[in-house]
Amino acid sequence: MATSVSPLAPQTVPDMPEITGVKLATAAAGIRYANRTDVLLAVFDKGTSAAGVFTRSKCPSAPVEWCRARLKGKTARALVVNSGNANAFTGKTGRASTKLTAQIAAKAVGCGVNDIYLASTGVIGEPLDATKFNGVLDTLASHAVPGGFLNAAKAIMTTDTFPKVATARTSLGKAKVTINGIAKGAGMIAPDMATMLSFVFTDAPITAPVLQKLLKESVVDTFNAVTVDGDTSTSDTLLAFATGAAAKNGAPKITRASDPRLKGFRKALGMVLADLAEQVARDGEGARKLVEITVEGAVSKASARKIAMSIANSPLVKTAIAGEDANWGRVVMAVGKAGEPANRDKLSIWFGGIRVAHRGARDPAYDEARVSAAMKNPKIPLKVNLGLGRGRDRVLTCDLTKEYVAINGDYRS
Amino acid sequence: MATSVSPLAPQTVPDMPEITGVKLATAAAGIRYANRTDVLLAVFDKGTSAAGVFTRSKCPSAPVEWCRARLKGKTARALVVNSGNANAFTGKTGRASTKLTAQIAAKAVGCGVNDIYLASTGVIGEPLDATKFNGVLDTLASHAVPGGFLNAAKAIMTTDTFPKVATARTSLGKAKVTINGIAKGAGMIAPDMATMLSFVFTDAPITAPVLQKLLKESVVDTFNAVTVDGDTSTSDTLLAFATGAAAKNGAPKITRASDPRLKGFRKALGMVLADLAEQVARDGEGARKLVEITVEGAVSKASARKIAMSIANSPLVKTAIAGEDANWGRVVMAVGKAGEPANRDKLSIWFGGIRVAHRGARDPAYDEARVSAAMKNPKIPLKVNLGLGRGRDRVLTCDLTKEYVAINGDYRS
Numbered sequence: 001m002a003t004s005v006s007p008l009a010p011q012t013v014p015d016m017p018e019i020t021g022v023k024l025a026t027a028a029a030g031i032r033y034a035n036r037t038d039v040l041l042a043v044f045d046k047g048t049s050a051a052g053v054f055t056r057s058k059c060p061s062a063p064v065e066w067c068r069a070r071l072k073g074k075t076a077r078a079l080v081v082n083s084g085n086a087n088a089f090t091g092k093t094g095r096a097s098t099k100l101t102a103q104i105a106a107k108a109v110g111c112g113v114n115d116i117y118l119a120s121t122g123v124i125g126e127p128l129d130a131t132k133f134n135g136v137l138d139t140l141a142s143h144a145v146p147g148g149f150l151n152a153a154k155a156i157m158t159t160d161t162f163p164k165v166a167t168a169r170t171s172l173g174k175a176k177v178t179i180n181g182i183a184k185g186a187g188m189i190a191p192d193m194a195t196m197l198s199f200v201f202t203d204a205p206i207t208a209p210v211l212q213k214l215l216k217e218s219v220v221d222t223f224n225a226v227t228v229d230g231d232t233s234t235s236d237t238l239l240a241f242a243t244g245a246a247a248k249n250g251a252p253k254i255t256r257a258s259d260p261r262l263k264g265f266r267k268a269l270g271m272v273l274a275d276l277a278e279q280v281a282r283d284g285e286g287a288r289k290l291v292e293i294t295v296e297g298a299v300s301k302a303s304a305r306k307i308a309m310s311i312a313n314s315p316l317v318k319t320a321i322a323g324e325d326a327n328w329g330r331v332v333m334a335v336g337k338a339g340e341p342a343n344r345d346k347l348s349i350w351f352g353g354i355r356v357a358h359r360g361a362r363d364p365a366y367d368e369a370r371v372s373a374a375m376k377n378p379k380i381p382l383k384v385n386l387g388l389g390r391g392r393d394r395v396l397t398c399d400l401t402k403e404y405v406a407i408n409g410d411y412r413s
Numbered sequence: 414m415a416t417s418v419s420p421l422a423p424q425t426v427p428d429m430p431e432i433t434g435v436k437l438a439t440a441a442a443g444i445r446y447a448n449r450t451d452v453l454l455a456v457f458d459k460g461t462s463a464a465g466v467f468t469r470s471k472c473p474s475a476p477v478e479w480c481r482a483r484l485k486g487k488t489a490r491a492l493v494v495n496s497g498n499a500n501a502f503t504g505k506t507g508r509a510s511t512k513l514t515a516q517i518a519a520k521a522v523g524c525g526v527n528d529i530y531l532a533s534t535g536v537i538g539e540p541l542d543a544t545k546f547n548g549v550l551d552t553l554a555s556h557a558v559p560g561g562f563l564n565a566a567k568a569i570m571t572t573d574t575f576p577k578v579a580t581a582r583t584s585l586g587k588a589k590v591t592i593n594g595i596a597k598g599a600g601m602i603a604p605d606m607a608t609m610l611s612f613v614f615t616d617a618p619i620t621a622p623v624l625q626k627l628l629k630e631s632v633v634d635t636f637n638a639v640t641v642d643g644d645t646s647t648s649d650t651l652l653a654f655a656t657g658a659a660a661k662n663g664a665p666k667i668t669r670a671s672d673p674r675l676k677g678f679r680k681a682l683g684m685v686l687a688d689l690a691e692q693v694a695r696d697g698e699g700a701r702k703l704v705e706i707t708v709e710g711a712v713s714k715a716s717a718r719k720i721a722m723s724i725a726n727s728p729l730v731k732t733a734i735a736g737e738d739a740n741w742g743r744v745v746m747a748v749g750k751a752g753e754p755a756n757r758d759k760l761s762i763w764f765g766g767i768r769v770a771h772r773g774a775r776d777p778a779y780d781e782a783r784v785s786a787a788m789k790n791p792k793i794p795l796k797v798n799l800g801l802g803r804g805r806d807r808v809l810t811c812d813l814t815k816e817y818v819a820i821n822g823d824y825r826s
Contacts, residue, residue: 059749059757089745089757091774124742125775229728231743232750315642315728315813316821323822329537330644332502336470337645344472344502361504362538400728401822402815408729409736409814 008282008290008378008398009162016149016167019180019201021045021243023144026155029136031129032084032122037155039133041140042079042199043109048243050076050117051212053219055236061088063118064237066098070114074208076241077115079199080105080137081156083184087120087128088234100130108141119237121184121196122158149201153182156197159407160184160283166275170268173261175251177204179268183276185233185283198223198238198276204265205244205253213257214269215240222273225305225395227312228284229404238273281396286403289321290396294383298391303340305393307384310338318400321382324375326351326368335384346387353381421695421703421791421811422575429562429580432593432614434458434656436557439568442549444542445497445535450568452546454553455492455612456522461656463489463530464625466632468649474501476531477650479511483527487621489654490528492612493518493550494569496597500533500541501647513543521554532650534597534609535571562614566595569610572820573597573696579688583681586674588664590617592681596689598646598696611636611651611689617678618657618666626670627682628653635686638718638808640725641697642817651686694809699816702734703809707796711804716753718806720797723751731813734795737788739764739781748797759800766794 022044026037052071054064070076080101087094102116109116120128153163164183169176183198206214215238223238247253254262282290293311298304311317314334320327328349335342345360352374355363374380380399434457439450465484467477483489493514500507515529522529533541566576577596582589596611619627628651636651660666667675695703706724711717724730727747733740741762748755758773765787768776787793793812 055749056752057746057749058752058755059745059760086742089742089760089770089773091758091772093774124745125770126742127775231727231729231746234746234749314644315817316644319818319821322818325822329499329502329539332472332537333470333644333647336468336472336647339469339471342471345504347472347502357502357538359504360502361506362540400818402818404728405732405735405813405815405818408732409738 004161006161006283006287008287010279010282013150013165014167016147016165016180017178018146019178019243020203020245021048022201022241023146024148024152025140025144026151027136027140029082029132031082031132037151038083039136039140040081040152040155041137041144042152043141043144044076044078044241045243045245048076048241049074049206049208049211050239050241051208051215052237052239053215055233057232057234059089059234061086061120061235062090062094062098063087063120064235066102066118067237067239070117073114075115076117077111078105078109079117079239079241081119081197083156083158084122085120085126085128086122086124086235088124090125090127093127097128097130101133104130104133104137108137117239119197121156121235124234149180149182153184156182156184158184159285162283164276164279164283166272168268168272170264172204172246172265173250173252175246175249177202177246177251177265179272181272181276183280185280196233196235200240200272202242203245204242205247205251206242207255210254210257211240211242214266218270218273222270222277226277226281227309227395227397228281278396281398284398285407286401287398288401289399290379291321291398292379292381292394292396294381294394295386296383296392297386297388299341299389300391301393304391305395306340307335307338308393308395310334311382311384312395312397315400321380322399322401324372326356326371326375328356331382331384341388342386343388348385348387350383351375351380352377417574419574419696419700421700423692423695426563426578427580429560429578429593430591431559432591432656433616433658434461435614435654436559437561437565438553438557439564440549440553442495442545444495444545450564451496452549452553453494453565453568454550454557456554456557457489457491457654458656458658459490461489461654462487462619462621462624464621464628464653466628466651468646470645470647472502472647474499474533474648475503475507475511476500476533477648479515479531480650480652483530486527488528489530490524491518491522492530492652492654494532494610496569496571497535498533498539498541499535499537499648501537503538503540506540510541510543514546517543517546517550521550530652532610534569534648537647562593562595566597569595569597571597572698575696577689577692577696579685581681581685583677585617585659585678586663586665588659588662590615590659590664590678592685594685594689596693598693609646609648613653613685615655616658617655618660618664619655620668623667623670624653624655627679631683631686635683635690639690639694640722640808640810641694691809694811697811698820699814700811701814702812703792704734704811705792705794705807705809707794707807708799709796709805710799710801712754712802713804714806717804718808719753720748720751720755721806721808723747724795724797725808725810728813734793735812735814737785739769739784739788741770744795744797754801755799756801761798761800763796764788764793765790
């Protein structure tokens with residue numbers, strides 16, 4: 001995808017430390033793209049626990065079904081990700097393809113097929129020729145080395161204009177542990193999950209059920225609070241792998257989600273996921289503005305979320321922001337259509353921190369020139385106060401530009 | 414709005430007959446636009462019954478609230494419509510403005526304010542200066558004449574690229590009766606209602622409760638089955654006025670919705686609304702393709718409707734159609750995200766009558782060249798069979814083009 005890097009891309013890319021127990025390798029298998037890597041193999045030490053959260057699509061991809069079934073085993077030895085073909089809506093061929101890929105990977109790594117996790121992203125509905133992994137995964141397994149997370153993030157890109165990585169370091173007991181994450185996803189982004197693919201790796205010794213619980217908690221206000229176009233992918237996958245290697249440094253083995261020693265880890269995991277989720281919004285197809293929508297004064301957090309998402313997914317709100325127009329009338333429209341409790345005469349709306357509407361009408365002090373200036377910024381905070389209760393929520397989205405239409409009118413995703 | 418006429422505009426405009434008991438006049442009041450009409454006054458003979466269906470927005474416009482309150486009276490003597498300003502989210506000023514407009518109209522026509530119906534369309538959140546109607550409505554009332562429906566349709570346009578009119582003639586008892594309709598609406602179109610404004614006039618002698626029931630029934634598969642961008646307006650209004658003048662020609666007075674003599678009228682009303690609703694989709698902002706989505710084999714009609722709307726509102730499906738790409742993978746995505754019962758392995762999908770996917774995978778006989786040719790047509794039938802039950806539904810939408818973004822990134826609606 002020869003598009004230029006999003007103007008909203010982060011200014012700096014963090015140094016991604018190694019995670020003991022995780023080795024990575026990438027290759028160009030020619031699945032769809034020429035002259036770029038399109039396969040990632042992550043190999044995990046024995047004893048690695050796994051957790052996952054997936055799309056709620058009623059028509060999930062074959063790899064999503066594969067991973068869901070594997071999670072019952074709670075352990076992982078390898079992850080294979082390919083870009084260019086999503087292996088979604090490929091029927092029996094798709095199921096056979098995941099099985100063959102897992103078999104090739106299991107042989108290459110030297111483990112059972114049930115410890116292999118798979119993810120695919122790209123075109124839907126085209127058969128994925130798993131024989132292309134023959135040889136490739138063998139080579140990758142023998143070349144896999146600690147580190148290389150940025151390259152891993154590059155290998156899983158599709159219409160992304162920049163690779164997405166995040167890292168955090170925290171304490172578990174007296175030991176330091178690291179959490180690394182990579183993600184891809186630029187269109188077909190909506191809860192749940194809000195990214196097409198994301199993978200998190202840590203050396204913390206955390207059992208699979210606890211890791212699963214932490215992951216589920218952490219997506220609520222991160223990946224599930226991001227939308228680009230309201231379209232939910234068939235392939236959305238977030239997997240977490242905990243090698244437990246930090247136990248050697250004295251990290252305690254965590255077997256209960258209520259363990260108070262998890263406080264720092266929980267926070268750090270949330271930060272990594274929030275960072276990756278924001279990068280997904282910043283790389284929304286054709287995005288020129290990052291839009292942070294805060295809804296306050298709703299009857300509940302769930303109600304605030306629905307209203308925030310109604311605003312975030314409104315084509316009219318998104319095109320207005322693309323046009324740098326603080327069109328609060330369209331925000332009223334989006335609040336009204338959400339179907340949640342709202343009272344027109346109690347509504348207040350802010351663009352860029354400036355109140356433009358108050359209690360059901362234009363703010364008397366509303367200075368259009370000042371707001372227009374604020375709308376030129378790359379990040380647009382948009383706040384709505386419903387004046388009904390204490391429910392509050394925040395979601396991220398981007399504007400809707402002609403480039404979104406161009407990207408999706410040409411590329412068969 | 415100096416945009417060129419939609420390529421999907423109907424080739425011919427019907428001759429709109431007069432409706433006895435309805436007089437129309439339009440004027441240029443300079444509410445927002447220069448050099449065009451922007452006010453419509455319809456004057457009805459005494460004894461005219463009224464019915465209405467409105468937006469389900471929780472933040473309706475002041476005129477919507479005005480009309481809802483008026484319908485309790487069941488009778489109408491005049492309708493005032495302005496374009497350019499929606500008088501929505503205008504707080505107390507908005508309520509005062511509707512009242513003043515009704516007072517001016519009532520004086521001009523010589524009736525009580527409760528027999529005045531109002532509708533406004535255009536910018537949201539800007540105060541509507543009702544004093545602009547002073548004098549104007551007087552003049553209109555004295556100049557109102559039978560006929561002139563096409564001019565009426567022109568006066569209520571905003572981003573519409575062509576005026577929308579439809580007419581039908583049917584029998585009621587032994588008498589002929591006529592139904593005329595006009596509509597406007599090009600963006601911010603979604604159920605319920607699917608048009609911003611539409612007005613239907615008939616000389617049939619039908620009581621208000623019966624007219625209300627017929628109208629409610631008839632919107633289900635017409636206006637409520639159309640979407641342009643999934644954004645529900647604060648102002649969506651459909652009003653029907655029955656003058657009863659055909660009673661002089663022997664038409665029976667209809668007082669029960671179950672009256673078998675209504676058969677022809679019911680069908681004709683449905684046809685007029687369906688015609689207008691399709692014209693709204695054909696004039697979707699920036700539309701280049703009319704898309705007719707049929708969902709079959711769902712567990713119920715309601716389920717089929719939700720899935721059809723999920724497809725119709727998917728930006729990825731709409732941009733693919735703009736790119737003349739029969740991207741059935743995105744249709745699978747939209748089916749999957751609807752949250753309704755669906756089984757990937759039973760899904761079949763047709764574009765332009767050609768089956769491209771069958772039982773969960775690409776149709777073996779799928780000829781991309783043939784489908785590509787079909788995608789070049791201005792009307793794209795898209796059919797999904799879920800293979801689960803007998804539920805069936807049909808909705809209309811249009812594609813999502815760069816012009817939609819341009820129109821809505823520039824125009825403050």
